[in-house]
Amino acid sequence: MADDYIVETKNLTKEFKGFVAVSDVNLKVKRHTIHALIGPNGAGKTTCFNLITKFLPLSRGTILLNGRDITNTAPADIAQLGMVRSFQISAVFGHLTALENVRVALQRKLGTSFHFWKSDTSLAELNDRAEQLLEDVGVLEYRDIPAGELSYGRKRALEIATTLALEPEMLLLDEPMAGMGTEDVARTAELIRRVSKDRTILMVEHNLSVVADLSDTITVLKLGKVLAEGPYSEISQNPEVIEAYMGHGVGSHA
Amino acid sequence: MTTNSVTSSATGPNKGVSRQAIFVGILLAVGLIAPFAVYPVFLMKGLCFALFAAAFNLLLGYVGLLSFGHAMFFGWSAYITAHAAKEWGLTPEIAVLLGTFCAAGMGAVVGWLAIRRQGIYFAMITLALAQLMYFVALQAPFTHGEDGIQGVPRGHLFGVIDLSDTLNMYYFVFGVFALALFFLYRVVNSPFGQVLKAIRDNEPRAISLGYQVDRYKLIAFIISAALSGTAGSVKSLVFQLASLTDVHWHASGEVVLMTLLGGVGTIFGPTAGAYLVVTIQNYFATLGSWVTIIQGVIFVICVLAFRAGIVGVLRPFLKKRGIEA
Ligand SMILES: Nc1ncnc2c1ncn2[C@@H]1O[C@H](COP(=O)(O)OP(=O)(O)OP(=O)(O)O)[C@@H](O)[C@H]1O
Ligand SMILES: [Mg+2]
Numbered sequence: 045m046a047d048d049y050i051v052e053t054k055n056l057t058k059e060f061k062g063f064v065a066v067s068d069v070n071l072k073v074k075r076h077t078i079h080a081l082i083g084p085n086g087a088g089k090t091t092c093f094n095l096i097t098k099f100l101p102l103s104r105g106t107i108l109l110n111g112r113d114i115t116n117t118a119p120a121d122i123a124q125l126g127m128v129r130s131f132q133i134s135a136v137f138g139h140l141t142a143l144e145n146v147r148v149a150l151q152r153k154l155g156t157s158f159h160f161w162k163s164d165t166s167l168a169e170l171n172d173r174a175e176q177l178l179e180d181v182g183v184l185e186y187r188d189i190p191a192g193e194l195s196y197g198r199k200r201a202l203e204i205a206t207t208l209a210l211e212p213e214m215l216l217l218d219e220p221m222a223g224m225g226t227e228d229v230a231r232t233a234e235l236i237r238r239v240s241k242d243r244t245i246l247m248v249e250h251n252l253s254v255v256a257d258l259s260d261t262i263t264v265l266k267l268g269k270v271l272a273e274g275p276y277s278e279i280s281q282n283p284e285v286i287e288a289y290m291g292h293g294v295g296s297h298a
Numbered sequence: 299m300t301t302n303s304v305t306s307s308a309t310g311p312n313k314g315v316s317r318q319a320i321f322v323g324i325l326l327a328v329g330l331i332a333p334f335a336v337y338p339v340f341l342m343k344g345l346c347f348a349l350f351a352a353a354f355n356l357l358l359g360y361v362g363l364l365s366f367g368h369a370m371f372f373g374w375s376a377y378i379t380a381h382a383a384k385e386w387g388l389t390p391e392i393a394v395l396l397g398t399f400c401a402a403g404m405g406a407v408v409g410w411l412a413i414r415r416q417g418i419y420f421a422m423i424t425l426a427l428a429q430l431m432y433f434v435a436l437q438a439p440f441t442h443g444e445d446g447i448q449g450v451p452r453g454h455l456f457g458v459i460d461l462s463d464t465l466n467m468y469y470f471v472f473g474v475f476a477l478a479l480f481f482l483y484r485v486v487n488s489p490f491g492q493v494l495k496a497i498r499d500n501e502p503r504a505i506s507l508g509y510q511v512d513r514y515k516l517i518a519f520i521i522s523a524a525l526s527g528t529a530g531s532v533k534s535l536v537f538q539l540a541s542l543t544d545v546h547w548h549a550s551g552e553v554v555l556m557t558l559l560g561g562v563g564t565i566f567g568p569t570a571g572a573y574l575v576v577t578i579q580n581y582f583a584t585l586g587s588w589v590t591i592i593q594g595v596i597f598v599i600c601v602l603a604f605r606a607g608i609v610g611v612l613r614p615f616l617k618k619r620g621i622e623a
Contacts, residue, residue, distance in 0.1 A: 131502065139498075148504075154489070157492075160517065
């Protein structure tokens with residue numbers, strides 16, 4: 045039955061010089077669901093992501109991925125185990141073109157990434173797949189533009205394409221829609237829903253209507269602690285949540 | 299809305315490649331006839347520093363690592379090649395290869411110690427290790443302290459071509475330089491180079507995609523050290539001298555200066571920067587220590603006026619014409 049959960053944390057805790065940013069968080073992410081992590085600014089959402097993907101060392105606790113203890117695994121190896129994260133601040137390779145950005149993710153499995161004597165034209169065999177990924181997120185027309193020159197929304201879309209290139213089982217998206225216009229938000233939400241079919245997604249998002257729409261389960265964090273957990277219909281009625289975090293905006297949506 | 303616009307990207311390549319070939323051809327031709335117009339020893343000095351700067355640029359321009367200790371590879375390879383040629387009577391190509399391999403070995407150790415650190419800490423560690431190696435050079439008997447290894451024989455290339463002939467020596471240096479620059483170009487434009495650039499642009503993202511970035515950085519560091527060594531080795535044959543000047547931190551600073559002036563992260567920028575600095579040093583040599591000040595002033599002006607360096611500024615202009623500089 046533990047197999048139902050792809051990611052599980054036990055007493056996940058992070059202290060920064062005495063300040064507890066994440067405190068005894070027990071998170072269980074069900075396979076093939078969209079799980080949202082919400083909470084006010086500074087609640088510890090990004091820190092949770094950093095811990096789960098091992099970008100930060102834990103102060104305490106354990107993390108399981110597919111039942112396997114990854115508490116002491118290096119961050120690069122986590123990606124190879126099928127869990128890939130995105131970043132709150134858009135993370136593209138600014139001097140590489142959109143196509144090259146996606147190709148960087150694709151090329152690892154060619155096994156030539158250490159080949160410094162080989163021409164990079166050997167990567168052209170990945171172009172079709174890369175173009176398809178760019179098209180999926182609607183930025184194919186910017187194929188040859190350096191990613192640093194794209195608008196914010198397109199950078200985020202490119203980032204998702206790059207993440208999907210690895211075909212991860214588990215995606216961690218940190219505010220994938222922050223800074224996007226309404227149209228981009230709608231398209232990205234659709235994209236997330238589409239890719240979630242055979243994947244699991246854990247995402248941080250401030251846009252509550254998106255969260256309500258997409259997520260199967262929501263975990264509310266406050267000051268590093270889990271305040272509530274459940275489907276949106278429950279969460280939005282929880283008086284503690286309403287008071288502590290969402291205020292008036294919540295109940296009205298559902 | 300998406301697919302049809304892709305075709306526009308297919309216009310460039312063929313035209314671009316041939317223009318690039320013409321551009322490189324012209325540069326090669328200039329290099330081949332230059333010794334008939336300009337004092338060859340000056341040219342060779344420039345080529346040695348150009349190679350040194352190009353090797354350094356691999357780290358700064360394509361991995362984003364600022365080493366402040368590259369003189370240790372440059373200077374120590376000079377000693378090794380000089381010693382090998384003078385005391386052991388090795389032919390120049392073997393002596394240069396030996397210097398290169400030793401620099402690669404040193405690069406492996408220094409790189410392993412330094413690359414886990416970021417930014418200024420990386421620079422500090424490379425500087426500290428370079429200082430250590432400077433004092434070893436000062437104390438070790440075979441380097442002959444302040445005198446250096448003098449009267450290094452240039453020898454016969456492959457045991458046949460007499461390098462004491464200045465033109466022969468020039469073409470040897472030019473050949474080494476051209477090969478090394480092509481090699482660096484290949485490294486930068488390889489699957490490996492793609493990962494390097496990704497790491498430079500956004501290291502955490504590269505990690506999150508599953509790249510063990512330290513390994514890539516270490517390999518780049520070793521390549522950079524090795525070719526810096528090649529440059530130092532060749533220089534010791536050109537001037538028939540290996541001395542403390544080349545292991546001194548001044549040399550580490552100069553190579554930073556050359557790279558920034560010429561254009562960091564460009565193929566030909568380090569060469570342009572090296573010739574600029576060497577020219578300043580030569581033509582203003584009579585001014586003594588004022589050279590340093592003139593260098594400093596030029597550096598400040600360049601940084602203020604065109605941050606991207608000489609080639610960096612020309613680059614967009616050339617790129618429009620299908621030329622990658
Ligand atoms: N490296 C760090 N060193 C010290 N404190 C940190 C560090 N990273 C995060 N914090 C602190 O931990 C707390 C949680 O930060 P975190 O970034 O996880 O919040 P968040 O929930 O993602 O907020 P936001 O919605 O603003 O992104 C904050 O108070 C932050 O200041
Ligand atoms: Mg955050």
